[in-house]
């Protein structure tokens with residue numbers, strides 16, 4: 001099986017504070033891995049380092065077979081990765097429609113005739129919006145979307161062209177119940193039918209146990225990693241979240 005992402009002994013600082021310590025793991029092609037752990041555990045910091053958004057201080061990362069330097073994702077690798085951030089802040093006065101925004105995620109390598117590109121791009125935008133049930137928003141200004149609608153449009157931006165790796169930071173937050181269920185089914189389809197590799201930060205342990213193949217439990221360092229049935233044992237969760245987890249679990 002092909003390794004899409006390999007991380008070796010990675011450490012990341014926020015200012016002078018070491019937030020991620022000595023983390024190693026690998027993602028195989030066509031698998032869905034959850035990154036779980038308590039608030040402030042370093043999950044967002046870890047994925048942002050892997051995406052080149054913030055630098056790391058030590059360790060080795062290889063992405064799609066290419067060795068990556070801290071803060072630098074090669075141009076050839078970048079379009080093959082999509083990232084759905086936890087929050088997306090932008091100027092709501094920006095005059096851009098949903099169709100124009102989603103089209104920003106579309107790019108074909110090589111040279112093609114401009115009108116052919118335009119038709120292919122329009123088709124890809126409509127398909128991506130249809131997949132996330134947001135086609136009715138196609139002509140709407142992005143500044144007028146609700147939180148849940150913004151999430152769907154961002155997901156369409158990620159889906160508008162084939163990717164190898166999809167990284168999601170608490171993606172379903174803000175989606176209604178139905179949209180969340182559809183969202184997980186869509187991820188499953190991308191994995192099973194199109195071979196996408198998924199790394200998702202999640203606090204929804206039930207969804208993780210239903211849909212993910214692997215779980216990495218982080219609390220600055222890796223507390224445990226493996227299949228959901230092993231990783232999500234009560235002993236491991238108490239080790240990651242603290243003894244209050246057992247009380248919480250008991251009450252719900």
Ligand SMILES: Nc1ncnc2c1ncn2[C@@H]1O[C@H](COP(=O)(O)OP(=O)(O)OP(=O)(O)O)[C@@H](O)[C@H]1O
Nearest residue numbers: 014015019037038039040041042043044045046086
């Ligand atoms: N931009 C920043 N500057 C300085 N420190 C930061 C910054 N972002 C996060 N931190 C700190 O880094 C640590 C890890 O934060 P991070 O957001 O990576 O955790 P997380 O596991 O994703 O948390 P959550 O589940 O709450 O989203 C926290 O102590 C946080 O205060």
